Amino acid sequence: QVQLVQSGAEVKRPGASVKVSCKASGYTFTSYYIHWIRQAPGQGLEWMAVINPTTGSTSFAQNFQGRATMTRDTSTNTVYVELSSLRSGDTALYYCARGTQVVPFYYDYWGQGALVTVSS
Amino acid sequence: DIQMTQSPSSLSASVGDRVTITCRASRSISVYLNWYQHKPGKAPNLLIYAASHLHSGVPSRFTGSGSGTDFTLTISGLRPEDFATYYCQQSYSNPPTFGQGTQLEI
Numbered sequence: 001q002v003q004l005v006q007s008g009a010e011v012k013r014p015g016a017s018v019k020v021s022c023k024a025s026g027y028t029f030t031s032y033y034i035h036w037i038r039q040a041p042g043q044g045l046e047w048m049a050v051i052n053p054t055t056g057s058t059s060f061a062q063n064f065q066g067r068a069t070m071t072r073d074t075s076t077n078t079v080y081v082e083l084s085s086l087r088s089g090d091t092a093l094y095y096c097a098r099g100t101q102v103v104p105f106y107y108d109y110w111g112q113g114a115l116v117t118v119s120s
Numbered sequence: 121d122i123q124m125t126q127s128p129s130s131l132s133a134s135v136g137d138r139v140t141i142t143c144r145a146s147r148s149i150s151v152y153l154n155w156y157q158h159k160p161g162k163a164p165n166l167l168i169y170a171a172s173h174l175h176s177g178v179p180s181r182f183t184g185s186g187s188g189t190d191f192t193l194t195i196s197g198l199r200p201e202d203f204a205t206y207y208c209q210q211s212y213s214n215p216p217t218f219g220q221g222t223q224l225e226i
Contacts, residue, residue: 035216045218104212
């Protein structure tokens, strides 16, 4: 069965970086894009970025351009997102989600979420 | 960016009720609209894609409709497990954007 398993919770200081992983299984890794979506406490869902696992090409929301990088490892079917220069507003649950490659796309499977807490 | 506005922000209902949630896009998105159910501590679940298509395994009491800028999610015969937050999301243009959510409460 399709699964997206994310790394565990992280606590970071302001200004630090965090790297969250998302390991995919149960399907052909290169057949779907992987998106990152976060939810700050008490807030809604915010799209961050997407990666094409076949080519490694990425696209980021304007809020994260220059501060986030996204990579993939096709040998382990794992996608990583790294966010630098962390601030308190980055405290959130970070989800990876599988997105269909055809349009209209949708997120049919999600990871369990990784809580990132930024605190001094 | 396309702005997605849901109404109401919260809604109180009872088991067995029929409820409707509305989502409005800031410009036309054709039928590129998805609905998700989100419960605390769990990952969101896809309910409806492309405005009106029921995702596999989702009960038929969930229905979606609309096109252009105005969309609705209707839940007929509310069950206890339906009390959650519901989000719409457009996939018409980058970046994908979500509505602010509708919290459905008992």
